[in-house]
Amino acid sequence: MSIKTFKDLIEEVHEPGICQECGGCVSFCNSIENDVIGFKKTNSHPEYINNEKCLECGICYFICPQTHILDDDLNKIYKFSDFLSMPLGFVEAIYSCQAIDSEFLNYGTDGGVVNSIINYLIEKKFIDGAIVAKTKSPFSREVIVAKSREDLISASGVKLDISPQLDTVQKYHTYISSLPKLRHYKFKKLAFVGTPCQIYTIRCMQNLGIIPSENIEICLGLFCYENFFFDNKKVEKFEKDFKLKFKNIKRINIKEDLIISLKDDSTVYIPFKKLTDYMRQACAVCKDFTNIYADISFGGLGSPNKFTTVITRTKKGKDIVNKALNAGVIKSLKLDANEKKDMIEKITQFSQSKIKRTEKNMKNKLITWKS
Ligand SMILES: Cc1cc2nc3c(=O)[nH]c(=O)nc-3n(C[C@H](O)[C@H](O)[C@H](O)COP(=O)(O)OP(=O)(O)OC[C@H]3O[C@@H](n4cnc5c(N)ncnc54)[C@H](O)[C@@H]3O)c2cc1C
Ligand code: SF4
Ligand code: SF4
Numbered sequence: 001m002s003i004k005t006f007k008d009l010i011e012e013v014h015e016p017g018i019c020q021e022c023g024g025c026v027s028f029c030n031s032i033e034n035d036v037i038g039f040k041k042t043n044s045h046p047e048y049i050n051n052e053k054c055l056e057c058g059i060c061y062f063i064c065p066q067t068h069i070l071d072d073d074l075n076k077i078y079k080f081s082d083f084l085s086m087p088l089g090f091v092e093a094i095y096s097c098q099a100i101d102s103e104f105l106n107y108g109t110d111g112g113v114v115n116s117i118i119n120y121l122i123e124k125k126f127i128d129g130a131i132v133a134k135t136k137s138p139f140s141r142e143v144i145v146a147k148s149r150e151d152l153i154s155a156s157g158v159k160l161d162i163s164p165q166l167d168t169v170q171k172y173h174t175y176i177s178s179l180p181k182l183r184h185y186k187f188k189k190l191a192f193v194g195t196p197c198q199i200y201t202i203r204c205m206q207n208l209g210i211i212p213s214e215n216i217e218i219c220l221g222l223f224c225y226e227n228f229f230f231d232n233k234k235v236e237k238f239e240k241d242f243k244l245k246f247k248n249i250k251r252i253n254i255k256e257d258l259i260i261s262l263k264d265d266s267t268v269y270i271p272f273k274k275l276t277d278y279m280r281q282a283c284a285v286c287k288d289f290t291n292i293y294a295d296i297s298f299g300g301l302g303s304p305n306k307f308t309t310v311i312t313r314t315k316k317g318k319d320i321v322n323k324a325l326n327a328g329v330i331k332s333l334k335l336d337a338n339e340k341k342d343m344i345e346k347i348t349q350f351s352q353s354k355i356k357r358t359e360k361n362m363k364n365k366l367i368t369w370k371s
């Protein structure tokens with residue numbers, strides 16, 4: 001059998017439009033000091049830079065989240081069977097938590113729990129830093145390695161000031177390719193905050209034992225129903241469809257709807273079903289809502305306002321949440337069995353709806369994806 005390489009990723013993943021832009025292929029290939037592929041400004045997915053230097057090792061193909069080659073291995077490690085019987089993956093415990101620190105809480109997307117936990121891990125020297133995403137504008141972020149409380153506050157989602165200039169070609173994403181950043185941090189212990197597709201790629205890399213995934217000490221996974229992409233035309237359409245101006249957006253949150261807070265203190269709730277035109281195409285065939293391979297998963301869904309739903313999945317994840325609770329870094333609502341059941345039911349509904357969406361899109365050949 002011939003080894004599949006980046007050439008096959010172009011055919012099977014890029015051409016059908018399902019590249020999730022996680023950057024995993026670039027991250028590995030560039031780490032072996034072999035800049036065969038990379039991100040160019042003209043495209044959001046990676047491309048060949050020096051194809052004649054390709055070693056045909058096939059690793060990029062193995063770790064791509066859209067080839068699903070390592071699913072069986074990962075499912076065994078993370079005690080997960082399949083999406084139909086376990087739409088939430090393995091749930092060790094579920095909590096509804098909030099940051100104690102008022103700044104993390106105020107600036108946090110929901111309960112400020114993710115950044116509080118990272119800050120605690122840095123202070124205790126369990127990690128050297130964390131790969132997070134700093135807000136540039138409401139629908140645009142950049143990757144940073146946060147090494148301090150100040151870095152984390154600056155990476156929280158409230159300070160949104162830049163408004164798009166419609167006279168130049170601009171692109172806005174709620175998604176960001178974070179993995180290529182890793183290559184610059186060899187031999188560090190890092191936490192990684194990411195969407196399910198990114199965490200999946202990291203777990204594939206760790207399963208194969210390839211660089212630079214050894215840097216990642218802990219995977220903090222965000223829930224993700226979908227991500228959005230805007231170019232100038234879409235910004236104009238969005239402003240018309242929802243009768244608001246991008247420049248007036250103060251912050252966004254994604255929970256059971258897209259929640260947009262405007263500078264005049266009003267809030268607009270837009271259901272996902274009205275946002276199909278703005279969704280990244282790769283998200284149309286993605287089944288994982290709750291980040292099943294993370295050590296700990298975080299989302300707003302299921303918790304009251306300004307609280308974060310926290311699902312622990314691994315021993316490492318459980319220990320970290322327990323330590324953060326015992327140290328008084330975060331607090332947890334006291335939930336009885338029925339309240340936990342209600343939370344799980346609500347999150348399961350969204351997970352199942354995401355799975356159904358993928359199956360429908362694949363059946364209708366919206367995407368010519370080979371499963
Ligand atoms: C694109 C996206 C889609 C989401 N969809 C849903 C959803 O459908 N339903 C739901 O309940 N929750 C969703 N979430 C999760 C939710 O918005 C919160 O991030 C989560 O509840 C944690 O809140 P917090 O206040 O505890 O985190 P905070 O303490 O505010 O920390 C959030 C951390 O996430 C990092 N971050 C923010 N955006 C990104 C990004 N794009 N990529 C990588 N890291 C990032 C920040 O830098 C920060 O470190 C989504 C998040 C994102 C980024
Ligand atoms: S060298 Fe390996 S990882 Fe890099 S593009 Fe070629 S096959 Fe992919
Ligand atoms: S590994 Fe990620 S960036 Fe590379 S082709 Fe696959 S989805 Fe796209």
Ligand code: SF4
Pocket residue numbers: 020175195196197198224225226227280282283286287288
């Ligand atoms: S919906 Fe899936 S593909 Fe899209 S950003 Fe979220 S995890 Fe990645």
